[in-house]
Amino acid sequence: MVKHLLAIDDVEDDFEMILKWAIEFKRLWKQGDDVATNFMPLDTLAVGSIYEKPSTRTRVSFEVGINRLGGYPLTLLKNDIQLGKSETVGDTSQVLSRFLGAMTYRCFSHSDVAELAKFADVPVLNALSDKHHPCQSAADLMTVLENFKDLDNLTVAWVGDGNNVLHDLMLACAMLGIDIHYAIPKGYEPEKDIVARAEEIAVKNGCKVIATNDPVEAVSNADVVYTDVFISMGEEHLKDKINSFDGFQVNEQMVSNMNDDWRFMHCLPAHRGDEVTDWVMDHKNSIVFDQAENRMWAQMSLLTYLVNEEAWETMGEFMGLI
Ligand code: CP
Numbered sequence: 001m002v003k004h005l006l007a008i009d010d011v012e013d014d015f016e017m018i019l020k021w022a023i024e025f026k027r028l029w030k031q032g033d034d035v036a037t038n039f040m041p042l043d044t045l046a047v048g049s050i051y052e053k054p055s056t057r058t059r060v061s062f063e064v065g066i067n068r069l070g071g072y073p074l075t076l077l078k079n080d081i082q083l084g085k086s087e088t089v090g091d092t093s094q095v096l097s098r099f100l101g102a103m104t105y106r107c108f109s110h111s112d113v114a115e116l117a118k119f120a121d122v123p124v125l126n127a128l129s130d131k132h133h134p135c136q137s138a139a140d141l142m143t144v145l146e147n148f149k150d151l152d153n154l155t156v157a158w159v160g161d162g163n164n165v166l167h168d169l170m171l172a173c174a175m176l177g178i179d180i181h182y183a184i185p186k187g188y189e190p191e192k193d194i195v196a197r198a199e200e201i202a203v204k205n206g207c208k209v210i211a212t213n214d215p216v217e218a219v220s221n222a223d224v225v226y227t228d229v230f231i232s233m234g235e236e237h238l239k240d241k242i243n244s245f246d247g248f249q250v251n252e253q254m255v256s257n258m259n260d261d262w263r264f265m266h267c268l269p270a271h272r273g274d275e276v277t278d279w280v281m282d283h284k285n286s287i288v289f290d291q292a293e294n295r296m297w298a299q300m301s302l303l304t305y306l307v308n309e310e311a312w313e314t315m316g317e318f319m320g321l322i
């Protein structure tokens with residue numbers, strides 16, 4: 001059966017190993033040992049990436065990562081293809097399945113990436129929809145694992161909008177047994193079905209998902225504070241939304257409530273001066289550029305896992321993880 005990644009809990013069973021694979025692969029690469037050249041997990045396969053919205057990190061990390069796995073990246077911008085003009089998502093999916101080894105899709109409506117997967121004969125990875133951003137949360141938790149050894153006593157705080165990035169972050173934290181406290185202004189809460197799913201996973205893994213409207217309460221004694229833009233792509237017409245986020249800026253005063261060894265995270269792009277100050281973004285405890293880099297390593301692990309699980313396991317064994 002073809003495996004897809006629409007939300008991060010689609011890889012719940014192997015999530016921790018996917019992250020460890022990425023961390024070890026990155027470590028070996030940095031010491032000059034390119035494990036992929038021995039195994040070529042994407043050998044001869046083209047991976048097509050459809051974008052309805054702009055992207056810097058996702059596009060570049062997929063293109064470079066696919067190359068490093070021995071595959072061939074093909075970037076398909078929405079305005080240049082028939083999708084959404086004269087062709088349905090389902091027909092596009094069936095056509096692209098004849099050429100490609102996998103597809104990634106950045107879209108407005110989550111139902112479109114679900115439709116692409118429904119008709120696909122090859123793995124589909126959600127490269128951001130209005131509801132989920134699983135590739136981001138894989139990179140985020142990889143970065144958390146690189147920074148903290150004791151996950152049992154770790155708290156991640158979210159301060160901001162109840163959006164796509166929070167949805168997968170809370171699922172991903174719950175999957176690794178990490179407490180997540182999120183502060184959202186009234187009216188911008190995350191979707192109830194996703195919170196319920198995160199809570200169900202958290203109970204299984206002995207951690208907590210805690211909601212509040214008070215940012216200071218969320219960050220108090222937390223180890224990590226994470227924020228994102230207040231207005232996401234596709235919401236540009238909701239200019240007044242920003243007025244609801246008074247007191248939600250991550251700044252020097254807010255992080256003073258956190259544990260001494262705090263970290264700041266952001267999926268980027270950041271709107272400096274809105275959801276975060278320069279002081280926090282440029283602080284030595286800000287790990288936002290590690291997160292951005294880790295998009296590539298985490299996606300390389302995810303792609304190999306979804307497209308060629310045998311190679312993913314063999315490489316895992318070779319790296320001493322299995
Ligand atoms: N974080 C993220 O997805 O960035 P891009 O929009 O640049 O891809």
Ligand code: NVA
Binds near residue numbers: 232233234268269
């Ligand atoms: N929540 C943001 C994330 C961008 C990476 C958006 O959807 O625009």
